[in-house]
Amino acid sequence: MADGKVDKGKRVEIVNDDEPDEWDKRIFSxxxxxxxxKMTDCYYEKKxxxxxxxxxxxxxxxxxRNGNVQRTEERRI
Structure with a gap:
C-alpha cells in the first residue's frame, strides 16, 4: 500500500518453478x-x-562460434 500499511486480506501465492520451459531449453541448446x-537484461534496463x-x-x-548459423539456417527442399 502507498501509505505503508499492509493489506492482510490478500494472499500472494509464489510458484517456485525451477523446471526449464521450451524457451529455456532452446536457448540452453x-x-x-x-x-x-546479458543481452535481454541490457534491453530490459535501457529500453x-x-x-x-x-x-x-x-x-x-x-x-x-557454436555453429548455430548452420544449424538454424533455412533449408530448401
Missing part, C-alpha cells in the same frame, strides 16, 4: 544462454537496443 541473458551493441555482438559471436 544454443550454448549462448549467458550471452542471451534501447542501440545501447546494447556490446551485448548483442557478444551474443552474435557466441551464436557463430
Amino acid at each position: 544454443t550454448g549462448c544462454a549467458v550471452e542471451n541473458a 534501447d537496443w542501440r545501447v546494447c551493441k556490446k551485448e548483442m555482438e557478444a551474443f552474435r559471436e557466441c551464436w557463430k
Whole structure:
C-alpha cells in the first residue's frame, strides 16, 4: 500500500518453478544462454537496443562460434 500499511486480506501465492520451459531449453541448446541473458537484461534496463551493441555482438559471436548459423539456417527442399 502507498501509505505503508499492509493489506492482510490478500494472499500472494509464489510458484517456485525451477523446471526449464521450451524457451529455456532452446536457448540452453544454443550454448549462448549467458550471452542471451546479458543481452535481454541490457534491453530490459535501457529500453534501447542501440545501447546494447556490446551485448548483442557478444551474443552474435557466441551464436557463430557454436555453429548455430548452420544449424538454424533455412533449408530448401
